[in-house]
Amino acid sequence: MTDHILWGATLLEGFDTSGGPILHENAGILIRDGLVAALGPLDSLRAQSPEAVVEGGAGFAVTPGFVNAHHHVGLTPLQLGSPDHPLELWFASRLALRDVDLELDTLYSAFEMIESGVTTVQHLHSRAPGSPEAVLAAADKVIGAYRMIGMRASYSMALRDQNRLVYEADRDFVARVPEALRPALVAYFERFTLALPEQVTIFDELLRRHGGGDRIRVQIAPANLHWLSDTALETAAHLAERTGLPVHMHVLETPYQKAYAVKRSGGSALAYLDRFGLLGPQFTIGHGVWMSEADIALAAERGVCVCHNCSSNFRLKSGVAPVNRFLAEAIPVALGIDEAGINDDRDMLQEMRLALRVHREPGIDSAHPSPAQVLRMATEHGARTTPFAGQIGRLSPGMAADCVVFDWRAVTWPYQDDALGFVDVLVQRAKARSVHSVMVGGEWIYRDGRFVKVDREAVLAEIAERLSRPRTQAEIERMGLARDVMPHVRSFYEGYLDGMGDDPHYRTSGRL
Ligand SMILES: [Zn+2]
Numbered sequence: 449m450t451d452h453i454l455w456g457a458t459l460l461e462g463f464d465t466s467g468g469p470i471l472h473e474n475a476g477i478l479i480r481d482g483l484v485a486a487l488g489p490l491d492s493l494r495a496q497s498p499e500a501v502v503e504g505g506a507g508f509a510v511t512p513g514f515v516n517a518h519h520h521v522g523l524t525p526l527q528l529g530s531p532d533h534p535l536e537l538w539f540a541s542r543l544a545l546r547d548v549d550l551e552l553d554t555l556y557s558a559f560e561m562i563e564s565g566v567t568t569v570q571h572l573h574s575r576a577p578g579s580p581e582a583v584l585a586a587a588d589k590v591i592g593a594y595r596m597i598g599m600r601a602s603y604s605m606a607l608r609d610q611n612r613l614v615y616e617a618d619r620d621f622v623a624r625v626p627e628a629l630r631p632a633l634v635a636y637f638e639r640f641t642l643a644l645p646e647q648v649t650i651f652d653e654l655l656r657r658h659g660g661g662d663r664i665r666v667q668i669a670p671a672n673l674h675w676l677s678d679t680a681l682e683t684a685a686h687l688a689e690r691t692g693l694p695v696h697m698h699v700l701e702t703p704y705q706k707a708y709a710v711k712r713s714g715g716s717a718l719a720y721l722d723r724f725g726l727l728g729p730q731f732t733i734g735h736g737v738w739m740s741e742a743d744i745a746l747a748a749e750r751g752v753c754v755c756h757n758c759s760s761n762f763r764l765k766s767g768v769a770p771v772n773r774f775l776a777e778a779i780p781v782a783l784g785i786d787e788a789g790i791n792d793d794r795d796m797l798q799e800m801r802l803a804l805r806v807h808r809e810p811g812i813d814s815a816h817p818s819p820a821q822v823l824r825m826a827t828e829h830g831a832r833t834t835p836f837a838g839q840i841g842r843l844s845p846g847m848a849a850d851c852v853v854f855d856w857r858a859v860t861w862p863y864q865d866d867a868l869g870f871v872d873v874l875v876q877r878a879k880a881r882s883v884h885s886v887m888v889g890g891e892w893i894y895r896d897g898r899f900v901k902v903d904r905e906a907v908l909a910e911i912a913e914r915l916s917r918p919r920t921q922a923e924i925e926r927m928g929l930a931r932d933v934m935p936h937v938r939s940f941y942e943g944y945l946d947g948m949g950d951d952p953h954y955r956t957s958g959r960l
Pocket of ligand 1: 518520572698734786787
């Protein structure tokens with residue numbers, strides 16, 4: 449393969465051990481076999497590889513590709529008909545969503561991610577109905593879409609074996625609803641009731657097919673404490689030990705989940721997971737909004753990562769994660785856009801800005817994340833939560849050539865004072881429209897504002913055509929089920945939070 453040199457007026461290599469950005473001026477990377485072979489001034493790279501194709505230029509800036517460390521679906525629940533609800537009601541509301549072809553669906557959000565600089569996604573596939581064969585076929589559709597567009601993806605199929613609609617056993621919830629509603633509810637549960645050994649078989653098959661991939665890898669995703677029996681938690685811990693793969697788990701996303709953990713274990717969700725040996729540097733907490741001070745101390749002690757899903761926490765009324773406390777304890781924090789960001793899309797630059805601004809506690813000397821910390825979340829720390837850890841997230845020699853090329857003139861036009869450093873300007877001003885090109889493993893997948901390998905307009909037209917067809921009978925029945933079951937889901941949570949006395953991590957306003 450021909451060597452390439454990619455250079456810009458500014459190159460962000462990554463971050464040093466104290467979190468400071470490592471910047472190079474008028475510098476680039478020499479790319480060989482998909483990896484960064486060398487880094488430095490343009491002249492020295494040319495001397496090392498005189499035949500190399502030189503790309504980039506003085507009007508550009510080059511950064512490591514971003515990692516969206518928590519992602520589920522393509523077309524958003526809102527697009528498909530479910531308004532935002534608190535998570536616990538949202539599960540029911542989302543029963544009504546239309547069926548979308550998984551390849552088209554995955555491409556839809558991949559477009560949005562890539563055009564905002566995302567090169568790697570942690571795809572958490574929450575549920576696929578049917579037999580093990582059907583579940584594997586669904587996984588292959590998602591993975592196939594990432595292969596098609598050229599994105600790097602860590603794929604997981606959620607492990608869960610109980611409490612599928614509310615935080616109690618399916619059969620107990622069925623018993624709460626009127627008799628007329630029971631057959632439809634039971635039929636729904638039966639579509640998603642694979643036994644634990646079958647789920648392990650699916651995981652092993654996914655690992656066999658994709659575990660050693662260059663751009664696609666697999667990881668373990670126990671869905672959330674309430675969704676896993678003790679046996680399932682033991683199974684997840686065993687899989688992690690057997691494979692050495694990272695684990696990503698929704699934990700303490702909402703106050704109801706905090707209350708659930710108390711009801712189940714008499715204590716905190718995190719302390720309970722620790723009993724199963726799950727917590728360690730390979731473990732990432734998705735959300736972690738309701739972590740107590742003791743949880744944060746335990747997470748720091750065990751070396752776990754947290755994935756901060758800022759937009760999602762706002763949209764579903766989950767609360768504000770104590771990110772300032774995580775950072776104070778040196779817990780690596782990744783960023784995830786989850787189902788969709790604050791604008792109902794997957795714009796990583798915007799998500800970074802939201803994370804930057806949300807944790808500004810009032811007070812002259814109060815804590816808040818810096819732009820450099822946020823950019824590190826979106827690169828190196830996100831990378832750390834995936835099976836590509838140590839291979840992506842920075843542009844040092846030996847790392848994968850996953851990078852974003854910004855049209856820096858567009859970012860700074862018509863003026864940007866140089867009193868502010870590169871990272872400050874990038875995180876606070878760069879928009880998706882100033883992302884010029886995106887490279888994964890040395891290959892351009894987005895170039896000068898166009899997708900190289902997939903025709904975006906054709907995919908969108910196909911989605912539009914398919915969803916313009918009338919709803920299927922199954923979709924109509926699920927809409928009815930969503931509507932009919934909602935009051936019973938709502939009543940299940942009445943009084944659920946009684947007795948929970950919370951003293952917030954952040955003081956955002958005062959009433960006395
Ligand atoms: Zn999630």
